[in-house]
Amino acid sequence: MVDKTPVLFSPHTLMPRPHRPGPGGPPGLPPQSLESRLQALEDYSQRTFKPTDAVLQEVVQRARQHNMPNIHVGRMDGLTMEVIIRMAGYKKMVEIGALAGYSGILIARALGPGGHLHSVEYNPDFAEVARESFRKAGLDDRVTVHVGRASEVLEQLTELGPFDGIFIDADKNNYPVYLDWAEKNIRVGGAIFGDNTFGFGHVWRNLDTIHDHHLKPAIAGVQTFNSRLADNPNFRATILPTDQGLTMAVRLK
């Protein structure tokens, strides 16, 4: 009997194709190296699902004009988070790390009318740029930007909780500190998201092999964050295996 089960993940779909002879290989074949295939898939995803629009592109431009770092959430990671928030019907969220408002716009749109995002930003100049972005996006009535160190601002936000979602996207070494707060202030059925949880490609490494004084505590932070969520029986967690990695955990009880 012929097995008609579709093969979704065959070695051919997961592995780079074997090298084919000839100059550059026969025309029309996918790129040969794993890196270029991943790039082609990323390009395809962005072309097809269109994660950005004019408003978001303007945010990136605004950030550039203000000499802010180009560290907005990854396009596909942001889109995934937006879709999940919409699916779940979340209405009240906290974001740690506003920058210029790129992810905040995605979240605020997903929360919909009547929803509210509390976005925390340490740098007052960045906070002002984020406010401008929310204003231009027509979302300023749906977002409050709180200026200050997250460890202090979060304490003030406690009385507004519990929250449907908490997006952690600030200093990586403090992810475990933010997780302490998030675990206590997320409702059952709510979700904690953490960005850059592949630790810029280093999360798998033994800390003893990392000697950079900035990188090491950042990697320690995301490693602790990921494993604590993965091992916490009150949560079900996963990581979106994109370039940057986006950890997502739903509170079960």
Ligand SMILES: C[S@@+](CC[C@H](N)C(=O)[O-])C[C@H]1O[C@@H](n2cnc3c(N)ncnc32)[C@H](O)[C@@H]1O
């Ligand atoms: C990666 S960026 C956030 C990007 C933003 N979520 C987006 O995708 O558009 C990190 C932001 O966190 C802010 N930040 C860093 N440490 C912080 C802290 N302790 N408290 C609050 N904000 C902090 C930085 O100033 C920066 O704007």
